[in-house]
Amino acid sequence: MLKVYNSIIVPAPIEQVWSRICDFHDFSWAPSLITSCEKVGEGDGFTAGAKRLLNGVFLDTLIAHSSTEKRMMYSLNEGPSPVSSKEIRNYTGDLHLLPVTVNDTTFAEWSGSWESDTADAVEYMNSIYRSLLGDLAAEFGGRR
Numbered sequence: 001m002l003k004v005y006n007s008i009i010v011p012a013p014i015e016q017v018w019s020r021i022c023d024f025h026d027f028s029w030a031p032s033l034i035t036s037c038e039k040v041g042e043g044d045g046f047t048a049g050a051k052r053l054l055n056g057v058f059l060d061t062l063i064a065h066s067s068t069e070k071r072m073m074y075s076l077n078e079g080p081s082p083v084s085s086k087e088i089r090n091y092t093g094d095l096h097l098l099p100v101t102v103n104d105t106t107f108a109e110w111s112g113s114w115e116s117d118t119a120d121a122v123e124y125m126n127s128i129y130r131s132l133l134g135d136l137a138a139e140f141g142g143r144r
Contacts, residue, residue, distance in 0.1 A: 004111060007109040011142045058076065071097070076091035082118075092113055
C-alpha cells in the first residue's frame with residue numbers, strides 16, 4: 001500500500017477552520033488548485049455517499065464525516081493519470097483537524113493511501129495535498 005502525508009498549522013481556532021472546510025461540496029477555500037467543485041447526485045456535503053467532481057476530472061465519494069472528530073474521509077473513484085482507476089485502487093483520503101491548545105491554532109493533516117503497481121502517484125498526490133493545505137492556511141492569514 002502506498003501512502004502520502006502532509007500537515008500544516010492553520011492560524012485560527014479549530015471551530016473556525018472546520019466551519020470553513022466541513023462541506024464536502026465546497027472547495028472555495030482552495031482557489032489556487034480547485035477551479036470547480038460540482039455536486040454529483042443527491043445528498044448534502046455532510047453525509048456519507050455524497051459525491052463531487054473536482055476540476056472536471058477527480059470524482060470523489062465521501063466515506064465518513066465527523067464534526068466531533070473534525071474529520072472527513074473519502075474515496076477517489078476516478079482521476080487523471082497517475083491516479084486514474086486504471087492505475088490506482090482503493091484510494092482513501094483523510095482530512096483531519098486537531099486543536100493546538102497552546103496558542104488556539106489548528107493542526108491540519110491530510111493523508112492518502114492506495115494500492116498500485118507503481119509509485120507514480122506519490123509525488124503527484126503530495127503536491128496536491130501541499131497546495132490544498134497551503135490554501136487552507138492562507139485562508140486564515142497564514143503562509144502557504
